[in-house]
Amino acid sequence: MLPLAILANSPERLEVLRQVANRSEEIVEQNIRGNVMAASAVLAGLVLGKDSIRQILRSEVMRESVIYQDILLEGLQQGLQQGLQQGEAILVLRLLKCKFGAISLRTQKAIQQLSTDRLENLGEALLGFTSLADLSAWLQQNKEK
Structure with a gap:
């Protein structure tokens, strides 16, 4: 449910994303943490700009996500x-x-x-x-x- 928080109708979406990132960092298992961060980034992209998202979410954690890896592989194959x-x-x-x-x-x-x-x-x-x-x-x- 954590990634969905960014879609809440809040005037402080950046702060919500910061809170999501902080809570995500507490997840011990790397795979789950990476997937939660990647899902949060995707959903945040619906309501925030990529620069804001990159400032808050660490990309190296998201790179561990199977979702990120799949998207990256698909992009490489297309390229x-x-x-x-x-x-x-x-x-x-x-x-x-x-x-x-x-x-x-x-x-x-x-x-x-x-x-x-x-x-x-x-x-x-x-x-x-x-x-x-x-x-x-x-x-x-x-x-x-």
Whole structure:
């Protein structure tokens, strides 16, 4: 119930958060303490700014939380996937530029929006392209749905 206290209709929400943090610090078991702190931070984010929350709640304790770890892992996975997709798009665009010269901005944007799998397929397919018309036909057949 401790994390829910911050949602109480109080004009002194910062003080309530301080009290929640102090009470949380009294929890002996690290896992439970980290989860309570993380839940408190999430709920406090609904009514307070992140700077205020960071000043009061110790981030190193929240990092021990399984909730925090799960969110962090999900963010890392998304970041890696986006980086991989962007890297593949850059490589495909560079290969196309080497093979055919300038590529229109519209075509570049279409390529940048392709999934990683489609970019890999395009990377293989472009080896057989003889003109930009082949690229246009491939993009038309392989539009993201």
